[in-house]
Amino acid sequence: MPTRMMQRNNIVNGFVLVNDEATNKALAAAKEEVGEAAWKQGHSEEREKIARAKLKDQGVRYETELSGKLDNVDVAETQAKGTTFKKLRVALEQDNGDKVILSADLNSEYAQRLLPKLESVEPGQKITIGGFATKVERDGREFTNHVATIKDEQGQEIKAKENHFEKMQEEVKKAQEPIIASGSGKNKMVMNKVAESARENYSENLAKSISGRFQERERTSPPRLESHIQTQDGTWHSASLYVDQEGKPKGTVFVQNQEANIKEVYPVEYKERESKAGNPMLSASVTREDGSKLYVNIVPNENQHTGERYLSAMFAQKTPDMEKAQTIEGRGGSLKANETMLKQGEQNRTVQYVQDRFAVNPLENARGQDKAKEAQAVAMGR
Numbered sequence: 266m267p268t269r270m271m272q273r274n275n276i277v278n279g280f281v282l283v284n285d286e287a288t289n290k291a292l293a294a295a296k297e298e299v300g301e302a303a304w305k306q307g308h309s310e311e312r313e314k315i316a317r318a319k320l321k322d323q324g325v326r327y328e329t330e331l332s333g334k335l336d337n338v339d340v341a342e343t344q345a346k347g348t349t350f351k352k353l354r355v356a357l358e359q360d361n362g363d364k365v366i367l368s369a370d371l372n373s374e375y376a377q378r379l380l381p382k383l384e385s386v387e388p389g390q391k392i393t394i395g396g397f398a399t400k401v402e403r404d405g406r407e408f409t410n411h412v413a414t415i416k417d418e419q420g421q422e423i424k425a426k427e428n429h430f431e432k433m434q435e436e437v438k439k440a441q442e443p444i445i446a447s448g449s450g451k452n453k454m455v456m457n458k459v460a461e462s463a464r465e466n467y468s469e470n471l472a473k474s475i476s477g478r479f480q481e482r483e484r485t486s487p488p489r490l491e492s493h494i495q496t497q498d499g500t501w502h503s504a505s506l507y508v509d510q511e512g513k514p515k516g517t518v519f520v521q522n523q524e525a526n527i528k529e530v531y532p533v534e535y536k537e538r539e540s541k542a543g544n545p546m547l548s549a550s551v552t553r554e555d556g557s558k559l560y561v562n563i564v565p566n567e568n569q570h571t572g573e574r575y576l577s578a579m580f581a582q583k584t585p586d587m588e589k590a591q592t593i594e595g596r597g598g599s600l601k602a603n604e605t606m607l608k609q610g611e612q613n614r615t616v617q618y619v620q621d622r623f624a625v626n627p628l629e630n631a632r633g634q635d636k637a638k639e640a641q642a643v644a645m646g647r
Contacts, residue, residue, distance in 0.1 A: 268364040268517050268532040271331060273375045275308050275411055277316045278398050279327045283368055284531065284552045291323040292316060308398045308409045331365050332393040333357030335386050338475045340371065342526040343554035350554075351465060353472055354528075355383065355394070362487060366530060367394060371472070372465040377433070379413035380471050381425035388479050391418040429471065437463045488606035488613050489516070490627055492563075492578035494595040499524060502593055504561050504578045506535070506547070506600060508618045514547055518561055529554060535563065537622075545622050557584040563600065565623040574625045576600040602627040 271280040274292070282288045295316040296304045303312065320327050337356040342349055351371040358364050369376040375396060386392055395414045400407055415423040440463040441456055449455055489507040496502070503519040514535040521528050535547035547563040560581040567574050577598045583590035606613050610628060619625050 268366065268530065270366045270368055270530060270532065271328065272368045273373070273396060273411070274316070274327075275375075275398065275409075276304070276312050277320070277327050278308060278313045278396075279317075279329045280331055280367070281320070281327050282325065284554070285325065286552070287323045287325040288320065291319040291325060294322075295319040308411070313398075330393050330395040331357060331367055332391070333359040333365060334389050334391050335383075336364065336389075337479050338383055338472060339528070340469055340472045340476070341368075341528040343529060344527070345555045351469060353380065353468075354530075355379075357392070357394070371468050372461055373411075375411045375413050377464060377468050378411070379415070380468055380475070381427065381429040382413065382415045382423055384429075384471065384475055385423050385426050386415065392416065392423065393420075429467075433464055433467045436467045439463075488609050488615060489603055490576065490600040490606070490615065490619070491603055492576075492598055492600045494578070494580060494593065494597045496593060496595040498522070500527070502559075502580045502595070504533075504563070504580075504600075506563060506576075506615065506619075508615045510614075512614070512618070514618065516549070518549070518551055518559065520553065520559070531559075533561070540564065555584075557582055558590070560590055565625055566599075573629075574623070576619065576623060576625050576627070600627070 270283040272283050273279075274281045276295070277292075281292070295312075295318075298315055298319075299312050303309075317327060334357065335355070336358040337354070339354045339356075341352045341354050343352055344350070353367075353369045353371050353376040355367040355369075356364055357367070369379070371377075379394070379396075393416045395416070397412055397414070399410050399412055401410055402408070417423055437460045440459050441450070444450055444452075444455060444459055487507065489505045491503065491505050493501055493503045500520065500522040503521070505516040506514060507516060508514055514537070516533055516535065518531045518533055519529065531551040531553075533549035533551060535549045538546050538548050540546050544565060546565075548561070550558055550560045553559055560583070562579045562581075563576055564579060565574055566577050578600060579598065580593040581590040582593055602616070606615065607628065610616070616627055619627055
């Protein structure tokens with residue numbers, strides 16, 4: 266089923282698509298119109314109007330609310346220009362089976378206001394996540410707070426069970442005590458950095474506590490073909506393929522390395538193309554959070570010994586300093602039907618699409634793999 270990743274944009278005062286070319290173009294146009302200095306000041310009603318108008322001009326979506334059943338809460342690490350960022354990821358499953366993932370910087374005010382309320386939500390509960398900007402005055406200066414909201418299916422506000430704000434402030438004070446004791450307590454830059462780190466650590470622990478409640482849930486994956494390649498450094502590059510109700514080939518691209526704490530998810534819509542040899546193929550590309558490009562090609566292959574046809578995914582990457590993309594080498598790559606697709610059988614529209622376009626039967630591929638395993642088991646038994 267389709268998956269899209271959204272992030273909170275304070276100036277838009279809403280949610281926008283992550284790493285979407287048209288969205289980035291619209292926001293860049295809005296920034297140019299208001300000026301970089303004003304843009305850095307953050308939200309204002311005027312800047313919000315300009316940003317939303319530019320998004321509409323580009324024909325891209327922004328949303329003020331995200332709704333669905335709470336499917337997962339997690340923390341991911343991403344890298345950009347040598348800096349590591351921690352992201353809060355909140356997955357919602359919608360009534361039609363689609364998924365939306367909210368991605369927010371863990372050190373942001375919005376994420377830190379959202380987490381205590383997420384703690385009050387049960388796994389699988391239908392909720393609506395929103396937010397709004399509100400002006401406050403402190404010490405004669407005006408500031409903007411970005412408030413996170415969660416409502417239940419009946420539209421009632423879901424509140425935090427505990428006062429995590431006070432607990433977070435206690436952690437900040439503990440972290441700042443050694444700085445004050447060393448005589449550097451008047452260094453605002455150092456004190457602010459320590460406070461930011463303490464708040465982020467507290468929020469990460471809270472997010473992981475919430476995440477633990479989802480690990481034991483039984484999950485049924487939507488029907489799809491899946492491919493996984495593992496490189497020498499242990500990074501997994503994965504791609505899925507399914508056909509939606511309109512007959513369009515779509516999927517999700519994953520990049521994951523558990524040791525490096527990398528977990529990136531990108532929904533894609535494949536383009537039907539032909540190779541230089543005239544063979545049918547599917548192609549997609551995404552811009553990763555570090556600014557590099559990741560390319561995926563799904564192509565048919567044939568086993569030279571058995572004559573069996575199958576699909577495989579090929580990955581390539583191009584960083585800003587590369588002249589051309591480099592193929593990602595690793596183990597694996599063939600696309601295999603998951604359990605849900607195998608149960609649906611020939612009636613599944615992705616199976617029908619793959620048979621028509623590539624003359625590949627993914628169900629027969631799976632049966633052949635099962636037979637090979639059985640034969641290997643018999644041989645080992647001898």
